[in-house]
Amino acid sequence: MPLAHRHPQKDRAHLEERALRGWSRVVRRRALPGRAHAAGPPETESGAAPLKLCAGITGLLLCASLYAGAQQPPPIHVDVRLVNVFVNVTDPAGAPVGGLAKDDFLLTQDGHPQTISYFERQSEMPLSLVLAIDTSGSVQKDLPLEKYAAHNFVHALLRPVDRLDLMDVNSDVREVVGFTSNLRRIDAGIENLTTGPATALYNAIWLASQRLTPLSGRRVLVVISDGSNTVSGVDYQQALEEAVRGEVMVYSLIDLPIVADAGRDTGGEHALIALSQETGGKYYYAEAGNLEKAFQKISEDLRTQYLIGYYPVRHSSFSDFHRISVTLKDPPQPPYTLRYRTGYYSAPASVPEPPR
Numbered sequence: 001m002p003l004a005h006r007h008p009q010k011d012r013a014h015l016e017e018r019a020l021r022g023w024s025r026v027v028r029r030r031a032l033p034g035r036a037h038a039a040g041p042p043e044t045e046s047g048a049a050p051l052k053l054c055a056g057i058t059g060l061l062l063c064a065s066l067y068a069g070a071q072q073p074p075p076i077h078v079d080v081r082l083v084n085v086f087v088n089v090t091d092p093a094g095a096p097v098g099g100l101a102k103d104d105f106l107l108t109q110d111g112h113p114q115t116i117s118y119f120e121r122q123s124e125m126p127l128s129l130v131l132a133i134d135t136s137g138s139v140q141k142d143l144p145l146e147k148y149a150a151h152n153f154v155h156a157l158l159r160p161v162d163r164l165d166l167m168d169v170n171s172d173v174r175e176v177v178g179f180t181s182n183l184r185r186i187d188a189g190i191e192n193l194t195t196g197p198a199t200a201l202y203n204a205i206w207l208a209s210q211r212l213t214p215l216s217g218r219r220v221l222v223v224i225s226d227g228s229n230t231v232s233g234v235d236y237q238q239a240l241e242e243a244v245r246g247e248v249m250v251y252s253l254i255d256l257p258i259v260a261d262a263g264r265d266t267g268g269e270h271a272l273i274a275l276s277q278e279t280g281g282k283y284y285y286a287e288a289g290n291l292e293k294a295f296q297k298i299s300e301d302l303r304t305q306y307l308i309g310y311y312p313v314r315h316s317s318f319s320d321f322h323r324i325s326v327t328l329k330d331p332p333q334p335p336y337t338l339r340y341r342t343g344y345y346s347a348p349a350s351v352p353e354p355p356r
Contacts, residue, residue, distance in 0.1 A: 080311065081346075083109075086123065086218065086249065086280060087306040087326055088339045096304035097336055098122070100328075108325045109312050118309030125307065126217035127162040128179065130208040134225035136170045136199040139255050143193070145291055146224055146255070150190050153222075153295035155183060157302065165211060169204040169223075170196025171231060179215070200231035201268070205239040205250070205275070213246035218305075222298060224253040224286070227268025236271050243279050245345045251298050252276045252283040253291065280341035312346075320347035 085107070089097040102119035131154070133146055158164055163179040166189045177189035205223065212219040221243065229236075243250055252272035276283040282301060284294035308326065323343040328336065 082118065082309050083312055083324075083344060084118075084247075085308045085310075085324060085326060085340050087308055088280075088282075088301055088304065089306065089328075090337045090339070092334045092337075096300065098304065100306065102308075104328055104330070105306075105308060106327045106329055107308060107310060109310075109322050111323075111325075112313065114310045114313060116308055116310050118307070120307040122303065123218070123305045123307040127157075127159075127220060127302065128165075128212055128215040128217050129157075129162065129220045129222060130165045130167060130212060132167040132169050132173075132204045132208055132221065132223045132225075133193060134170070134199055134201065134223070134255070135168045135193050135195045136228070136230075137195075137197045138199070138228055139224075139226050140195055142255055142286075142291070143195070147190050147193070149292040149295050150224075151187060152292060153299060154186050154190075156296070157299045158183065158186075163215075165208075166190065167204060167208060168193040168195075169200060169225065170194065171198040171200060172196065173200050173204045173207050175211075179211075198230045199225065199228050200233065201225055201227070201229040202234040202236055202239040203231060206234040206242045209239075209242040209246040209248045212248050218302070219246060219248045220251065220281070220302065221248050222251045222253065223272070224255055224291075225268075225272065226255050226265060227270075227272045228265040229268060229271075236275075240275055240278060241345075243275065244341070244343070247341070247344065248279060249281040249341070250275050250279045251281040251301075253286045253294050253298075254283060255286045255291070278342050280339060282339065320345050322346060 087105070089100060091097055098121065100121070102116055105116060105119075107114045107116055131150060133150065135143060139146075154164060158181060160181055163181055164177075164186055165175065165179045166177040166186060168174050168176055174194065176193065177185055180186065201223075205221065208221045208223075212221065234242075252275065254269050254272055256269075273283045275281075282298070284297060286294050312322065321343055322345075324341065326338055326340050328338070
């Protein structure tokens, strides 16, 4: 950067004066009065050629500029990667709030304000969705209802530009149908789910996130489970990090065997709730046969999302995780609820290893 752009006027004058004094000393030492030159440009009164004079000034000014530049604060970095944030806004009754504009939102990253570069209401961005259904022993009683609700959900939500992957989750995780928009294939897969005694829930979340990460568009995982994880391998933190790194929104349908059952895995329920909150998804309890209603809410949620995009202006950070905050400039009373992912990782994930 030119010297004139890096330093105040008084510092600039001081540095230039020092540089010129140094150049004068160099000229006096190197000048050879009375020496004849057979060829070359005419010398100045000091005996130095104009080219040497220019080179001397340039070199000394460059040194002065580098010296003074070392005194400057760390630069602000502008990330060339567009960060997309899907935001759901609901009123106190839980109804979606539409009609908001770009200028209604404020966004910060790690506490620093960001400029919103892209905005879209009711995002039409294609959807890549994994539907993972727990078919272990603890929820098998509800499997017929889960199948019926899943059929209706897929037919109501999926458009030709969208793709769905179907997995069943028990002692192992099985991809029943790979990503497709073919409703016949998906319907056939739902009717051919297998069962097993245990639940590899965190393995399923990890694997689903892995499948979603390289795909474009909105990445969504819908998991139906009671929250129990009874198979070793991936732990909760690993599953959460994989979902966050893949920018996967997790919607949890928590299927309770019996609401007042003393054997409920409340820890597993809370894990699914936290997973949904951290990724910008949502959780629903699917007790009392209201699974189909929960599916309808997910479908409505995905149709009423705002899309906000920005190029991060980041200050120095000791972590590759960056926290996002989205608010409204003029929040109403009572306030609306905004739901979005809490942050993202700027560094790529390490080479993944399959769950063991």
